Amino acid sequence: MSLHRGYAGTESDEVAGFREQVRGMLSAFDEKDFESWEQDRHIPKEVIASLGEAGLFRRRWERGAERGVPRLVAMCQEICDVSSGLALVAMGQSEVFIGALQWLGKGERQKALLEDALDGRTVGCFGATEPRGGSSLAGMRTTAVAVEGGWRLTGCKRYISNVGRADQILVLAKMENPAHVGDLSLFLLPLDHPGVTIDGFFDTMGLHGCDVGQVTFDAELPADALLGNHGVGLLYATHLLQFERLAICAQLIASAATALRLAVAYARRRSIGNDRIMDKQAIRHRLAACQAELWNLEARLAQLVDIAQRDGRMPSHGIAALKLTAGESACRIIDTAMQVFGARGYSKNFPLERFWRDARLSRLGGGTDEVLADMVASGIDRQDPPFEDLISRLSMSDLPRMDDR
Ligand SMILES: Cc1cc2nc3c(=O)[nH]c(=O)nc-3n(C[C@H](O)[C@H](O)[C@H](O)COP(=O)(O)OP(=O)(O)OC[C@H]3O[C@@H](n4cnc5c(N)ncnc54)[C@H](O)[C@@H]3O)c2cc1C
Structure with missing residues (x-):
């Protein structure tokens, strides 16, 4: 069963079909594999080879860079559900390495390298x-x-x-x-x-x-x-980073959604005295606030995916802004979910502590919060004549009133 039914429920049958295929490809691995990758601190090359052979990267790239973005998001969500380490590796392989070769590769050797990367023979x-x-x-x-x-x-x-x-x-x-x-x-x-x-x-x-x-x-x-x-090269890297940033947003939102659903399920089951902890207003409202935040993130992700697919362009400032807010929000949502689990949330027997640790990288990698905030600021630090006129008018009448009482 997929934990993510599309981004904000807007998924087409075609993308849902792709999602189903990704899940099939991932079924070649199980909990023992995910655990051993975490322990070894490496994703074996054979894992990327297996996903490549099963057609993951070719299917992601079938519709091109921007028009294939809905598949990128589905791919990230599904992989992130099983292993965020693998999601990071697959994203680097697909969005940066293959992305660069697809876009810039020419000549026999670079084209052969692209084919090898698409099939997972080269990582x-x-x-x-x-x-x-x-x-x-x-x-x-x-x-x-x-x-x-x-x-x-x-x-x-x-x-x-x-x-x-x-x-x-x-x-x-x-x-x-x-x-x-x-x-x-x-x-x-x-x-x-x-x-x-x-x-x-x-x-x-x-x-x-x-x-x-x-x-x-x-x-x-x-x-x-x-x-x-x-x-x-800087221009190339900046363009490729848009895909990486959007992929990070998809992963963050997927992790936060999973953490929240786990927390709600737990809060409904765990009772203290005669009440479920879900009935404690302090918990209930915090979970509701997290859900509201998550819906906003999902809706914004869906909009950006739509722009990429429909217009064939990556809205760089919008992506930077989403990554900036998704990073902070996802960390907060996961932290709240951990809180709801009490000590269990802190224990490695439950996945919350791993989600909590994994999500934090997003505020550094692929552009730090500060760098992204600067980028968003550069988009708003522009002339805006109607509002500049309004400020002038307001300033002109910004005088003390005579007290005629
Ligand atoms: C797990 C992990 C995986 C990574 N993977 C890769 C990878 O595959 N490839 C790769 O190239 N890099 C990778 N990175 C590096 C990552 O991209 C950098 O950590 C990131 O770009 C920040 O660089 P820095 O760590 O050198 O911090 P610094 O550049 O030293 O910045 C330190 C602090 O100062 C802030 N700062 C810097 N400039 C400004 C400014 N102008 N205004 C305000 N604040 C500012 C930063 O936001 C940050 O908070 C990875 C990092 C980690 C932790």
């Missing part, structure tokens, strides 16, 4: 963040230098999801002597290439199913390691 990850930071790419140190026959790529990328089980990393690098700090480019770097070292992994708070590591490289690459045109 990709994405490297933008560096030890000096991830929010500002202007200070990026990784450099690409043109050499005879290709490129020399030198640098270090940190906090890279699934770098431990990926075959390729898509590296964002600055060009030698750039005209602008934003002159970045995207490169395909095989992780088994001479000069590439995986330095190790970070022990993180949540999402234990997916490793997060650091990679250092000083590698000579062929000319076709460059993806797309050089100097426009």
Whole structure:
């Protein structure tokens, strides 16, 4: 049974059918697998291979990037239900690695790589963040230098999801002597290439199913390691990030919905004295407020999905705003659900503590709350003549009144 009947109940039969297929593909794995991924802190490559072979990524991409967004959302919700670590890995594979190759891939080698990625034979990850930071790419140190026959790529990328089980990393690098700090480019770097070292992994708070590591490289690459045109990598990465952000929203909303339904079911069953805890107004109203918040998020997600599908574009400011609010709201909803469970919520015997840990990444990865808030602010910090006129008129009459009493 799917826990998510579409986003805000607006799902077409076609997407519902895709959802059903994703569920079928995921049935190849069970609780023991999910647990072992969390314990090993890696998603085995074979899992992506199995999903690719079953057609997950091909079906996601059948209708193209934007028009396939309803399938992306369904895919994220279903995978997130079984493993948020796997959802992170699948999202990186599908939306960033395949997304980049679909959009920019040309030439025999890049096209072959795309086919391999769609079938899950090649697993990709994405490297933008560096030890000096991830929010500002202007200070990026990784450099690409043109050499005879290709490129020399030198640098270090940190906090890279699934770098431990990926075959390729898509590296964002600055060009030698750039005209602008934003002159970045995207490169395909095989992780088994001479000069590439995986330095190790970070022990993180949540999402234990997916490793997060650091990679250092000083590698000579062929000319076709460059993806797309050089100097426009930042624009490419920013566009690809829209899909990743929307996918994160779908996962967050799915996790919050699951946590809330669990909490309501528990509150209806657990009694204290003669009352169910669902009858305690303090609990009842908190759960109601969470449900109201969740419906708003689901409705907004449905709107954004609709825009992407109908207009064939990603509404970047709307997506940033949803991720900003969904991150905070989902963390709060999951926290409330945990509270309703009492000590059980804090225990690993129940999934609330895992949801709680996993959801927190969303406020950092794919653009921090602060970076997204800046982006939303840049969209509203614009001229607005009718309201500027209104302020002028109000200001003109903003005088003290004579007291004639
Ligand atoms: C589990 C995990 C997985 C990740 N996976 C990947 C991945 O696959 N690939 C990848 O490239 N990166 C990945 N990251 C890195 C992630 O994208 C970065 O953590 C994020 O971009 C923030 O960068 P930072 O951690 O260096 O923080 P910093 O850039 O050092 O920022 C620190 C704080 O300052 C705030 N800040 C920064 N600039 C401003 C500003 N101008 N105004 C106000 N506040 C500001 C930030 O919002 C943040 O709160 C991952 C991180 C984690 C934890």
